[in-house]
Amino acid sequence: MKRHNEILEAEGVSSEPVAKKRALQRNGNDHQSDFRHGLFDQDRLEQYASEYATSKPYKHGVIPELLDPTLLRNVREEISNNLSFTPKETDIYKIYQSGDLANLDGLDDSALKILPSLVVLRNALYSAPFREYLAKVTNSGPLSGGKTDMAVNVYTPTSHLLCHDDVIGTRRVSYILYLTDPDRPWKPEWGGALRLYPTRKTGSGSSKTLTPWHEHTTSIPPSSNQLAFFAVQPGQSFHDVEEVYARKDDEPEEDDGGRVRMAISGWYHIPQEGEEGYEEGVEDAEAEKSSLAQLQAKDSASEIPALKWITHADDDIPGEGFGENEDNSPDTELTEADLNFLLHFMNPRYLTPDTVLELAEDFSENSSLRLALFLSNNFANRIRDRVESLEKGRIDQSLKSSWQVARPPHKHRYLFQSPSTVEPVNEQNPTKVDPVEALNSYFLPSVPFKKWLSLVTGKLELGAVATLARRFRRGKDYTLATSYNEPDPRVEVCVGITPSTGWGGDDAEIDHDPQAPADADETQNAPTDDYNDDSAKGLESTQEKPEELAVGGYEAYMAGDDDDDEEDGNEIEKGKEHIIAGSSHTGAGKRRITKADPAVYHQSNEGREDEDDGILFSQPASFNTLSIVLRDKGTLRFVKYVSATAKGDRWDVCGWWRVEGERSDESDEGDEEGAESIEEEEEEEPSAS
Numbered sequence: 001m002k003r004h005n006e007i008l009e010a011e012g013v014s015s016e017p018v019a020k021k022r023a024l025q026r027n028g029n030d031h032q033s034d035f036r037h038g039l040f041d042q043d044r045l046e047q048y049a050s051e052y053a054t055s056k057p058y059k060h061g062v063i064p065e066l067l068d069p070t071l072l073r074n075v076r077e078e079i080s081n082n083l084s085f086t087p088k089e090t091d092i093y094k095i096y097q098s099g100d101l102a103n104l105d106g107l108d109d110s111a112l113k114i115l116p117s118l119v120v121l122r123n124a125l126y127s128a129p130f131r132e133y134l135a136k137v138t139n140s141g142p143l144s145g146g147k148t149d150m151a152v153n154v155y156t157p158t159s160h161l162l163c164h165d166d167v168i169g170t171r172r173v174s175y176i177l178y179l180t181d182p183d184r185p186w187k188p189e190w191g192g193a194l195r196l197y198p199t200r201k202t203g204s205g206s207s208k209t210l211t212p213w214h215e216h217t218t219s220i221p222p223s224s225n226q227l228a229f230f231a232v233q234p235g236q237s238f239h240d241v242e243e244v245y246a247r248k249d250d251e252p253e254e255d256d257g258g259r260v261r262m263a264i265s266g267w268y269h270i271p272q273e274g275e276e277g278y279e280e281g282v283e284d285a286e287a288e289k290s291s292l293a294q295l296q297a298k299d300s301a302s303e304i305p306a307l308k309w310i311t312h313a314d315d316d317i318p319g320e321g322f323g324e325n326e327d328n329s330p331d332t333e334l335t336e337a338d339l340n341f342l343l344h345f346m347n348p349r350y351l352t353p354d355t356v357l358e359l360a361e362d363f364s365e366n367s368s369l370r371l372a373l374f375l376s377n378n379f380a381n382r383i384r385d386r387v388e389s390l391e392k393g394r395i396d397q398s399l400k401s402s403w404q405v406a407r408p409p410h411k412h413r414y415l416f417q418s419p420s421t422v423e424p425v426n427e428q429n430p431t432k433v434d435p436v437e438a439l440n441s442y443f444l445p446s447v448p449f450k451k452w453l454s455l456v457t458g459k460l461e462l463g464a465v466a467t468l469a470r471r472f473r474r475g476k477d478y479t480l481a482t483s484y485n486e487p488d489p490r491v492e493v494c495v496g497i498t499p500s501t502g503w504g505g506d507d508a509e510i511d512h513d514p515q516a517p518a519d520a521d522e523t524q525n526a527p528t529d530d531y532n533d534d535s536a537k538g539l540e541s542t543q544e545k546p547e548e549l550a551v552g553g554y555e556a557y558m559a560g561d562d563d564d565d566e567e568d569g570n571e572i573e574k575g576k577e578h579i580i581a582g583s584s585h586t587g588a589g590k591r592r593i594t595k596a597d598p599a600v601y602h603q604s605n606e607g608r609e610d611e612d613d614g615i616l617f618s619q620p621a622s623f624n625t626l627s628i629v630l631r632d633k634g635t636l637r638f639v640k641y642v643s644a645t646a647k648g649d650r651w652d653v654c655g656w657w658r659v660e661g662e663r664s665d666e667s668d669e670g671d672e673e674g675a676e677s678i679e680e681e682e683e684e685e686p687s688a689s
Contacts, residue, residue: 031124036065040133049137057198057217058237060230061137064223066177067121072225074117076179079262082114085154091481091638093161093586094552095153101264102148121264122148125177131268138231140172142277143268150266152179153586155192157246157259158549158643161586162478163197163212163409166267167234173268174237175229178222184258188221191245191644192261194228195219197238197409202302211302212238214407222261232267238410243475246549246645265586304407305416307466307656312447332459338448345379345443349514351452359456359512367630368617369456372513374495374626382435384499384623387651390436390471391499403471412479414639417469419445436653439495440469444655453657457491457628463658470652472553472621475644481636483560489632493655494555496625500648503553503621552640553621553650558614560634621650630659 032040052061067075085096104119112119124130131143147170166174176194180186195216201208219242220228230237244261247253271277334342339351349355350371363369375383403415419441433442443449444467454462472478484490616635619627621642631637642650 030129031120031127032129034068034071034120034124035130036067039063039066040129045133045136049139052137053139055218057196058230058233059138060196060218060220060228062220063227063229065225066227067124067225069182069225071117071121071124072179073182075121076182076262078115078118079152079179083152085152091162091478091556091640092164094159094641095155095161095586096159097154097586098152101150101152101266122150125150125266126268134173134229134268138173138229140231140268142271142275143172144170144271144275146272146275147269148266149269150264153263153265155241155244155261155263157244158551158645159261160243160641160643161241162480162641163238163240163413165212165235165237165410166232166239167237170269170272171232171267172270173229174232175227175266175268177264177266178224178226178228179262179264180222180224180260181258182224186222186224186258186261188219189245190259190261191242192259193219193221193242195240195242196230197240199236199238209302210235211408212410214405214409214413216240222263240409243641243644245475246643302408303411304404305418305468307468308418309464309466309658310445311464312450332451332454334448334451334455338451341446341448342452343376345376345439346452347373347376347514350374350512355512355514356452356455360458362512363456363628363630364458369512369626369628370619371626371628373624375624379435380624383439383497386435387497387499391649391651406470406479410480411482414477414479415471415473419467436469436497439497439653440467444493444495444653450657453491453493453628457630460491460630461660462491463660465655465657467653467655470650470654472639472642472650474642474646474649476642477639477650478552478641479637479639481558481638484631484633484635484637487633489630489659491657491659492629492631492637493657494619494627495653496619496622496627497651497653498553498621498648499623499651500621500646502551502647503650504550549643549645551643551646553642553646554618555627555639555652556618556637557616557629557631558636558638559616560636621652 038044048061048063052059055061079098083098085098088095088097101118101122104115104122126145126148128145131145135141135143149171178186186192196218197212197216199210199212202211216239230239244259247259270279273280334351342351350359359369359371373380402420403417406412406414406416417436417440420437445465450462450465454460617627617629619625639650
């Protein structure tokens with residue numbers, strides 16, 4: 001955050017809040033003189049209309065040199081000197097943003113003296129001549145002059161906005177006016193481009209829907225005084241803003257000062273009541289079509305991957321036969337055969353009765369666990385070697401084909417590998433197969449691991465299981481916050497196998513570390529003589545230097561929005577933290593906004609009981625760790641976009657278990673009904689969470 005503030009200060013951007021203002025009467029002229037000379041000529045209009053009509057992947061346009069150059073420079077100077085910017089970050093974006101410029105009518109006389117050009121620009125963009133001009137170019141129909149909607153967004157290195165379609169409320173045309181430094185042309189390799197995604201039809205029959213492809217096909221780099229625009233189309237106008245890339249070590253140091261992507265983003269709306277072209281009921285109809293609504297909807301036909309749920313009665317379940325009773329039903333206690341199986345994969349300290357009991361007590365209190373050095377030393381080293389080879393591209397074609405891209409990108413994008421049905425080549429030593437596949441296809445879905453998981457979660461009755469190996473690539477991948485909507489909870493497990501450092505792991509809480517002396521918290525990560533520390537290399541100190549940028553890649557569980565959340569754009573101060581209750585000025589819609597610099601969240605509320613950042617559990621990318629979370633209905637989960645600045649990709653193997661009953665120490669009342677619910681769910685394969 002310090003580095004971002006320094007960059008903003010270099011641009012002259014104020015960090016002080018702007019006072020509330022009173023109403024301003026708008027200028028009554030036609031504002032054509034505020035635009036580039038010749039812009040309104042008929043041949044120029046026809047040129048832009050033709051380019052717009054034939055553009056791909058959906059209709060969009062670009063107008064270079066939109067404004068009078070003097071007005072542009074005056075606007076930049078006023079913004080840099082007089083507007084304050086708030087850092088905002090959610091699952092879908094990371095930006096600095098000003099207040100709503102549509103509310104410039106609320107300025108008082110003293111503020112007017114320092115922002116006159118900005119008011120002229122706002123009035124020019126929403127003047128009747130330019131609205132009519134843009135409506136002819138886009139063939140959009142009438143645009144409202146009464147409802148203005150615009151804000152200044154600043155993107156500094158690592159800032160980004162992920163895939164969405166801008167369909168919210170009455171928006172009809174979306175636009176971006178770039179205010180980058182006119183004396184220092186923006187370089188495309190700095191990132192920050194507006195990228196457009198093609199759509200494809202998915203599903204069958206009447207259930208066919210348009211969903212975005214996982215790669216963009218059009219990229220529009222920033223350019224000073226350039227206007228980019230497109231008609232807002234439900235399920236079609238998908239786009240994102242490419243990350244602004246941090247300067248690399250071999251690039252000129254002076255580039256840092258130029259990588260400030262300043263732009264005015266806004267929308268033209270459909271005519272409002274009382275305006276020409278107003279149609280009653282259109283606003284409500286459009287609100288149902290937003291990408292935010294699509295994100296919250298359950299559409300398994302267009303979503304990849306779809307989890308494959310298996311039960312432990314299936315013939316192909318890994319580890320079948322270990323610890324089962326004569327009637328083939330898995331017992332709750334670990335047998336000698338179970339332990340021998342688990343020792344191929346797990347740190348033996350997590351298999352001792354005292355440790356299992358301690359984990360169960362902690363889980364009962366917190367409904368979650370974080371375990372360090374979870375895998376056995378030998379297996380962890382094999383995992384590290386394998387993942388490093390995969391990340392460097394040293395894999396054969398058969399392995400390449402087994403990794404697919406998760407999509408659609410307005411929900412998630414990452415590489416994944418589904419579990420294999422092939423049995424290990426050596427049943428006596430299952431770790432001889434590919435170690436990532438062994439975790440995904442053999443260890444996590446096994447009967448012995450299910451029994452161990454049941455024990456450490458307080459003897460929860462676990463049912464069907466699904467697993468997935470995931471890779472989140474630098475500068476590309478993420479999952480957006482989606483809600484778990486099933487009536488019964490489920491247990492979600494994630495084995496961290498990320499070998500690279502620099503993810504903020506030192507700030508993350510670890511509930512249990514088998515190397516930590518019980519009475520010495522300050523030496524928690526000190527290795528012991530009887531456990532080789534080679535497998536703990538991913539847990540070595542990664543504390544970021546003050547000038548280093550947060551790289552994302554953490555996984556977080558959040559509480560769903562409460563009904564009493566503050567209105568859009570309101571800032572709530574709680575202790576020393578700030579939470580911004582949603583903003584729509586990115587186009588992504590109202591979302592729960594996290595703390596300003598949420599590289600790592602803390603589960604513990606010690607010393608900050610009155611604070612609420614909405615985070616229930618979080619875990620940075622890490623190596624040889626295990627997280628366990630009991631997820632209830634309504635809980636949101638996401639993996640933050642992995643910045644191109646990260647030292648490597650995020651890797652993990654995840655498992656999901658349906659919970660068929662309550663903990664064994666609770667009443668059995670309602671268990672039967674819960675079991676019936678699970679059986680009914682299994683008839684329809686759910687989509688990935």
